[in-house]
Amino acid sequence: MILERGGNVSIGQAASRPSRVCVSLGWSPSQVPGMEIDASAFLLKADGKVRGDSDIVFYNNARSEEGAVEVETPARGDAQAFRLDLGAIPSTVERIAFCVTIHEGQARDQSFGRLQSAWASLIDVSGATEIARFELPLAGATESAMIFCEVYRRMDEWKFRAVGQGFEGGLGPLATHFGLSVEDDGAAGAATASRLSEQSQRRISLEKRLIDLEKKDPQLVSLVKKVGVSLAKKGLEDHQAKVALCLDISASMSGLYRSGAIDTLVRRVLALGLRFDDDGRIDVFLFGEHAHDFGSVGADNYTTFVPDMQRRYRLEGGTCYGKVMQMIRGHYRADSSFGRVPVYVMFVTDGDTQDRPIAEEQIREASREGLFWQFMAIGPRKDKAKGFFSRLLASDFTFLAHLDNLQGRHIDNANFFQVENPAEPSDEEMYELLMGEYPHWLKAARDKGVLAG
Structure with missing residues (x-):
């Protein structure tokens, strides 16, 4: 008809x-x-x-x-x-x-x-x-x-x-x-322009980015959609945050960089950043004996991140959490949106730190700031290892678990989980892990005035 x-x-x-x-x-x-x-x-x-x-x-x-x-x-x-x-x-x-x-x-x-x-x-x-x-x-x-x-x-x-x-x-x-x-955008000399509420604006902006991106990288867009499903379950489908990825570059991580496991992790965290951050990028920090601010990674350069990083930085002999934690806090404190827009820090390591007191101090002080620390430990669990040599070689991340439950903080600002290989959990499983405690921290941060609004 x-x-x-x-x-x-x-x-x-x-x-x-x-x-x-x-x-x-x-x-x-x-x-x-x-x-x-x-x-x-x-x-x-x-x-x-x-x-x-x-x-x-x-x-x-x-x-x-x-x-x-x-x-x-x-x-x-x-x-x-x-x-x-x-x-x-x-x-x-x-x-x-x-x-x-x-x-x-x-x-x-x-x-x-x-x-x-x-x-x-x-x-x-x-x-x-x-x-x-x-x-x-x-x-x-x-x-x-x-x-x-x-x-x-x-x-x-x-x-x-x-x-x-x-x-x-x-x-x-x-x-x-x-x-x-809607509200007037206030542009002097221009015709009056109206806009949707902030949530609707962010949805439409993301939609346009994904439409453009799907032509170039449909696999990444598919990941972003999986993130969206996980966030919707937590009531965070319209949530805005900055995303930081903090990667261990100690020598023991070399196999994970060679195998492509870190490539997979970077892609997954970038998909989270595409959902959370209006600029669609994540900030990357590196640590071993020293701390490094790598810069931002987005859809345009994530596929070459590992070789780009390895050209600029050698794998290092030590592991110090505290130095890079201090660098990350300083980086975001200088941002005009600090205290209003939360920062999700994905902290990845395969070993213990040499500066435990400094790391403790950083997490305790950061509990009054708008940063959430998600620790992911990479390595086999000691309690599941069978045999003497397996237990000897298994990873012990009791200190990260200690940071997760650290006393004397303003609010609980950290979470911890462990995987043997960051590429092994399915995409859906990984995003469920990443969102395990973040919504609870958001509520506490707003209730205690750590985050405005």
Whole structure:
């Protein structure tokens, strides 16, 4: 069925009365040089407003809270699709609006009038048949945000409506229309610009980064999505933090660098950084006998991190935790966001330290700062080793366990776990380990005034 603007069709009147449908959106040409086009679904109450930021479903928030709406791989030549389980939609949701926006369209003088065509279709998932289709009239369109269509509730049935309502000014006015908080960006001499709430902004920014990154590094994007699942379980899907990776470069680590185990670890920690930090990078620190600030690692250089590091630094003969802890604390204290944006420090070692008193002092003093220390020890456990020589060669990390339970701290700011090889736990298992105590520290840090807000 072909619909005109304002036309509707009852989904219940379809021959199969489907409970699962797909709303598919598309435009042509699908790629316009210099134009970034995004699609999203807004779950709306009876008053036409969202219940909160989680009611926006798009590339990086790919599933609504209850799972009734989720991003789907588009069929044919469509650009974006959403799968709906009509039976799972909460009773408080009366309407789902499917929208398309041109990123910074107003600032770039871009509008839907530059497209040749755009459409929305309703598909019965069970039979893969098109129930209805709406071709949007774009001639002369000056808007950079548009509601293409909507699925809405009428009594005990669901309907699909062709909308085609545009918004001058782009995403900001669209967000206001759906009840999201916006504010003026205050740019002098520029046209008034609106923006979504901070959480929504971060989601959209991450979405755009991942769209670009997926073309170059789909494996890394897959990892970022796994991180997202783990964070969602902890209520941290919109959390912002800086991420530091602190790596042992003592000579005993040489086999782990050669085997690729550290490459795997760097990739996993970078994926966490891509979720947590708006700049999508992690800060790397190294320690052996001395402490070193390696600099930042991102999607552009993580694959060459190990050879780059080894060209600059030789593996060292000693192991000193305290020196690098002091360096890390100084590095972040100089950051303007310190005390407001938390810092997640991933501290990796395969041996004990030579400066225990200094390390203790650093962790105790840092308990009043916005840094969380996640210690990961690498090596076989002594208590599981069989035979005299196995026990002799097994690693003893009682000091790291001691730091985890250190007395005299303002709050508990550390956690510790041990693995034989950092590449052996699955991605999912590793992210569960990394998030073991971090949410508890966040709450304590805010309650005790260590972190603002």
